Amino acid sequence: MRREARQARDERGRRRARPARPRTSEFRHGFHIRIPRRFAHAPDPKKIIATLNNRCAPPGRLRRSRAETRPPRAGVLPLRALALTLALCAAAAPPAAATSDFLADITATDSAGWGAVARVEQSPYRGGGVRIDLLPLYLYEGEYVYLHSYRAGLKFRPGPDRRVNVFLSKRLESFPVERVPSVLEGMSPRVPETDLGLSYEQRFDWGDVFGEYLRDASGNSGGTEWRLGYGAERRRGRLKLAPYVMLSARNAKLNGYYYGVTPAEAAADRPAYQPGAGVNGTVGVNARYDLTGTWHFFAGLSATLWSSGVRRSPIVEDRMQLAGYGGLAYEFVPTREKDTGNRTPLTFKVLHGRSSPCNLLPIMELRCRSINTDDRTSVDSFEVGRPFIENLHGWPVTIAWYGGLLRHEERGLQPDFWQANLYLKAFYWGFPWKERVRTRVGFGGGLSYAQRVPFVEARDQAMRGRNTSKLLQYGDPTIDVSVGDLFGEKELRETYFGFGASHRSGIFGMAQIFDNVNGGSNYIYTYIEWRM
Structure with a gap:
């Protein structure tokens, strides 16, 4: 009987479902990730974390642990584990370098860009309303040189996580030129000044810290400004978000120039006032969305609390200043053609021209070619160019950089002087002939x-009755023919003779960087250009 009862109990036990074998292993510390056991090749789960840390860390920053000293077991990491590795790397990727320059990091190194930016901000001046500004976009990111429309300079990398910049920057602050509020009537205009700056950026795992020093180099205010900020970066697909905070310490000269009232400018409702030195605070976020591999949309929002001394000025609104911007940029990726010496050829250009009363569009349409002016002023220039892109997208289009010095001959009307031009130029040569x-x-x-x-x-x-500016937009329309083709000389096929116009413009008063100048000048010229 006992034997039969024991056999019956054993039979019932065999019929019971055995508990399922655990298929997962867990990490007991920090954040928890459940990995299928058949993927957990390492006897110690910490080993997987150490491996991920090393793969995600930037060069020179590998985290070390005792688990790394043991040799890994043989095996191939399955695809799902590889996907997990990539996801963790994306989440832990260090942010890009931070800076107060909102046009930084739009294009890649050795690339250039063209486009436009619209800026909208609350005017800090009482009764100034909302200000809308158009900023033409010219971008170039070299290894040591960069150009960002309103800022250009040299950059150095003393270490993989550090960067030092020396630059010239146009300060986007000024009195309104159009629709001047009544509180500013009778005051001397305050114009955008040019600053000489030095910046330092340091990258950490938790974000980036940057510091900048700026000093007026144009002789307007003679003021200085120190900036200290923190920024981070987060990516999701084609979208990049970069929030930041910044403190700005401005001295009394800088604040006094833009927001002070001199005794000579004092009025019944506008007493003399000097705001003194102070510290501003700014929070904001910059964003970039890559529409394609070459088209980029970017935008940003910010809020600035001015120092109490500035906010108490009789010409300033006592409030938080809100601002935003949005722009579109096309990025040119270089595809230079090399000559037989395996180097990029340079282009040289000499020109001579005279002032013209014609506007630019009639000149380009060949409807106006007059150089008969009473002033009879003229220009001579020497330029150096470098082909940047040959056969853009397979089209007969060439993109090149040009930089040159131009001499103004003023015929005794004022002293002669120099002018520097820097521009990006596109050529089309796909005509049937x-x-x-x-x-x-x-x-x-x-x-x-x-x-x-x-x-x-x-x-x-x-x-x-309009204002002027030394810095303006530059335009250079030309048409030319190959000298070698005209005379049957193959050696001169890359030598060109043509006509053009040297054009300076303030973009119809829409650009604060040009002090909202509405006007400019045109010089019609002839030139010879050759490639070496």
Whole structure:
């Protein structure tokens, strides 16, 4: 009986479902990740964490643990474990370098970009309302040199996580030029000044810290500013978000120039006032969305609390200042053609021109070619260019950088002076007769800085009661033909003779970087250009 009862109990036990074998292993500390046991090749789960840390860490920053000293067991990491590794790396990736320059990191190194940015901000001045500003976008990111429309300079990397910049920057602060509020009437205009700056950026695992020193180099305020900030970066697909905070310490000269009232400017409702030195605080976020591999949309929002001394000024609104921007950029990825010496050829250009009363569009349409002016001022220039892209997307289009020095001959109307031009230029040469005589139509756009305001600009602006600026937008439309094709000399096929216009413009008063100048000048010129 006992034997039969024991056999019955054993039979019932065999019929019972055995408990399922655990299929997962757990990490007991920190955040918990459940990994299928068949993927957990390491006897110690900490070993997997150490491996992930090493793969995600930037060069020179590998985390070490005792688990790493043991040799790994043989085996191939399955695809799902690899996907987990990539996900963890994306979540733990260090942020990009932070800076107060909102145009940084839009294009990659050795790339260039064209586009436009619209800026909207609450005017800090009482009764100023909302200010809308157009900023033409010119971008270049070299290994040691960069250009970001309103800022250009040199950059150095003393270490993999450190960067030092020396730059010139246009300060986007000024009195309104159009619709001047009544509180500013009768005051001397305050214009955007040019700052000489030095910046340092340091990358950490938890974010980036940056510091900047700026000093007025244009002789307007003679002021200085120190900036200290923190930024981070988060990516999700094509979207990049970069929140930041920044403190700005401005000295009394800088605040007094833009937000002070001198005794000579005092009025019944506007007493003399000097805000003194102070510290501003700013929080904001910058964003970039890659529409394609070459088209980028970017935008940002910020809020600034000015120092109490500035907010108490009789010409300033006592409030938080809100601002935003949005822009579109096209990135040119270099595909240079090399010559037989395995180097990028350079282009040289010499030109001579005279001032013209014509506007730019009639000149480009060949409807106006007059150089008969009373002033008879002229220009001579030497430029150096470098092809940046040959056969853009397979089209007969070439993109090149140009930089040059231009000499203004003012015929005794004022002292002669120099002008520096830097611009990006596109050429189209795919005409039906290109095999017989190569003909190019080109248009360049960039920046122009003159030691003095040219006489023709100062005269025309004074007649219209408008302001002037040494820094303006530069345009360079041209048409030329190959000298070698004209005379049957193969060696001269990359030598061109043509006509063009040297154009300075304030973009119809829409750009604060050009002090909202509405006007400019045109010089019609002839030139010779050759490649070496």
